[in-house]
Amino acid sequence: MEEKKPDATLDLRGVVCPINFVKTKLKLEEMNKGQILEIVIDPGEPMANVPRSIKEEGHRVIKVDKINDHFRLLIEKA
């Protein structure tokens, strides 16, 4: 299946919890329902927390890729 092209991107490498999630949330607020946000986050605490918080707000994490030592997530805005 072809991957949806992201409508916006946030590079959150080096951004600690919970600011990485706050920035994701603020970006999603600006976007329209169904649009795709791509974020890049660090492993460990960010990877343990950010996807869960995104889902708690009702958004969908549609794809997770490990790229080198960080993670790339595609989020569909609810």
Add this chain to the structure above:
Amino acid sequence: MLREDQIERYSRQVILPNVGGKGQEKLLSAKVLVIGAGGLGSPAGLYLVSAGIGKIGIVDSDKVELNNLQRQILHSTKNVGKPKVESGKERMREINPDVEVAPYNLRLTSENILDIVKDYDIIVDGSDNFPTRYLVNDACVLSKKPLSHGGIFRFDGQAMTIIPGKGPCYRCLFPEPPPPGAVPSCQEAGILGAVAGVIGVIQANEVLKFVLGIGEMLVGRLLVFNALDSSFRIVKVPKYKDCPICGENPTIKKLIDYEEFCQLKTQNKKNKNGG
């Protein structure tokens, strides 16, 4: 758009469901008037300034006294003798320079109150005397401004939120003030500082909910706190159809003389450090 430092400063509330960046923008553009920089106004003002309310007006005509510091946590020992509004502004600006603080070093009267409240979205009553309490209630009802009422006495406290047109006002609850001398002021009766803190923080919380448009306000519900048994009760308060200011046929259509109304004119007016 929030600045980087604002994202960091407000992150713990921006993260909340129902707040977010949009909620924070609402807070940053809200204007709140705090009447009395005393026992209630101090904790209310501190939480409002911390939350990033855009503009906070503080009204008080008194100077900081040493006996205030046991409960009026906006002030500090070095500011004894300074006007409370100046001391309060100094502390608020230290906490959050984002916030515009407007000091009103005056006593509210029927002549000046309407001109002051008109610039604000919601009013916090932290006053310590009946003439001011009725004056503030009537001014808010006439101006259709939401009002958070708070009162404290010894180990007891109460709070109610008044949204003119939607629920009861302070006069629906207490149409007449108690006879002069029937209720001693805090100066005579005493007050535990933490009781002022509990009620003042509830008032701040009501303001934050109002600005954010979330939750259920204390409209038509009087919250009663007792510190000795750590209990909270909610007492339902109906609108009073014969309320002289917000009833079906109001008799008060403009502000009156509240000192006279509370029969304090003939009294010794020394009891002013109550709150």
